[in-house]
Amino acid sequence: MTAQIIDGKAIAQQVREQVAAEVAKRIAAGKPKPTLATVLVGDRVDSATYVASKQKACAELGMGSVSHHLPADVSQEELEKLIKKLNASKKIHGILVQLPLPAHLNEERVLSLISIEKDVDGFSPINIGRLAQKGREPLFVPCTPYGCIYLLEQAGVPIEGAHAVVLGRSNIVGMPAALLLIGKNATVTVCHSRTRDLPAVVRQADILIAAIGKANFVRGDWIKPGAAVIDVGINSVPDATKKSGHRLVGDVHFEEAKEVAGWITPVPGGVGPMTIAMLMKNTLRAAELQDK
Numbered sequence: 001m002t003a004q005i006i007d008g009k010a011i012a013q014q015v016r017e018q019v020a021a022e023v024a025k026r027i028a029a030g031k032p033k034p035t036l037a038t039v040l041v042g043d044r045v046d047s048a049t050y051v052a053s054k055q056k057a058c059a060e061l062g063m064g065s066v067s068h069h070l071p072a073d074v075s076q077e078e079l080e081k082l083i084k085k086l087n088a089s090k091k092i093h094g095i096l097v098q099l100p101l102p103a104h105l106n107e108e109r110v111l112s113l114i115s116i117e118k119d120v121d122g123f124s125p126i127n128i129g130r131l132a133q134k135g136r137e138p139l140f141v142p143c144t145p146y147g148c149i150y151l152l153e154q155a156g157v158p159i160e161g162a163h164a165v166v167l168g169r170s171n172i173v174g175m176p177a178a179l180l181l182i183g184k185n186a187t188v189t190v191c192h193s194r195t196r197d198l199p200a201v202v203r204q205a206d207i208l209i210a211a212i213g214k215a216n217f218v219r220g221d222w223i224k225p226g227a228a229v230i231d232v233g234i235n236s237v238p239d240a241t242k243k244s245g246h247r248l249v250g251d252v253h254f255e256e257a258k259e260v261a262g263w264i265t266p267v268p269g270g271v272g273p274m275t276i277a278m279l280m281k282n283t284l285r286a287a288e289l290q291d292k
Contacts, residue, residue: 002259003258003259003260003263003264004263006264008271008274012277013273013277016280023063032091033063033064033287035283036055036092036120037066037089039068039083058280058283064091076109079105084113093120093286094282094286111123111124111125119140127139128171132179140286141278144271144278146278147275147278148180148271148274149184151271151274152230157228159185161185162186162206163189163206165189165190166188167212167218169192173232181207198222199222202223203224207228207230214233214251215237216250216251224260226261229265231252233251234268235248235250248267249267
C-alpha cells in the first residue's frame with residue numbers, strides 16, 4: 001500500500017485564494033486593508049528569510065505589511081515601546097514578532113504585551129490558555145499547528161476518537177497541536193526525549209504529528225498501517241547530487257513511511273506552505289474582529 005500524499009502546496013494555495021477574495025471584498029466595501037506588522041530583531045538569516053516570505057505573501061493577497069527591523073542589541077524597553085505603539089495603531093491589524101529573540105530579551109514578556117486582538121501568531125499566553133481550556137476559544141491559533149489540523153481535515157482523515165501521537169512538546173508546534181487534537185476529540189499522547197520505547201508508542205498512532213527537528217528519525221516500521229503522518233520537520237542533509245550540496249528532509253523517513261501510512265505529508269511541500277497561509281487567514285480575521 002502506498003500512502004495518499006497530502007499536497008500542502010495545493011491546499012495552502014486554496015486558503016490563499018479564499019483570503020485574497022475576502023480581502024478584495026473588504027477593500028471594495030471601503031474597509032481598511034488587513035495589515036500585518038512584522039518585528040525582526042537582529043540579523044539571523046533564517047529569521048530574515050521567514051519575515052520576507054510573510055511580507056511577500058501579504059503583497060500577493062492584497063494585504064498591507066509594515067516591517068520593523070531592530071538591531072540585535074536592542075533593549076527590552078525599546079522593543080516593548082515598539083509593541084505598545086503597534087498595539088495602539090488603528091492601521092495595524094496583526095503583530096508578528098519573529099522568534100527566537102536574542103537571549104538578553106524576555107520573550108514571554110514581549111509576547112504577552114501583544115494585544116490579544118492582534119496576536120496573529122497565536123502565541124499570547126491568553127490565546128494559548130484559552131486553547132488549553134475546555135469550552136473556551138482562542139481568538140487565534142498558532143499557524144503551524146493550525147495548518148497541521150487543516151491538512152488532516154482537508155485530506156478527510158477522521159480525527160474524532162482517533163489515537164493521535166505528537167512527537168515533540170515545543171510551545172510553537174507540539175503543545176498547541178496536542179491541544180487542538182484534544183479539542184477535536186482525539187485521544188492524545190505527547191512524546192519527548194524521555195519517552196520510554198518511543199517506537200512502540202508511535203506504532204499505536206492513528207495520527208502522527210512529528211515535530212522534533214531530527215532528520216529521518218521516525219522509521220517506516222514505527223508507523224501503524226494506514227495511519228496519517230504529518231511531518232513538521234525541516235532538516236538539511238548532505239546530498240552530492242544537488243547543486244547546493246544538500247536537500248531538505250522531514251523528521252519522518254518518507255520513503256519508508258509512505259509504504260505503510262494511509263496519508264503522509266512530503267517535505268518540502270507539506271506543512272511548510274500552510275504556516276504562511278494560516279498566518280494570512282489569521283491576519284484577515286484580526287481585521288474583521290477590529291471592524292466591530
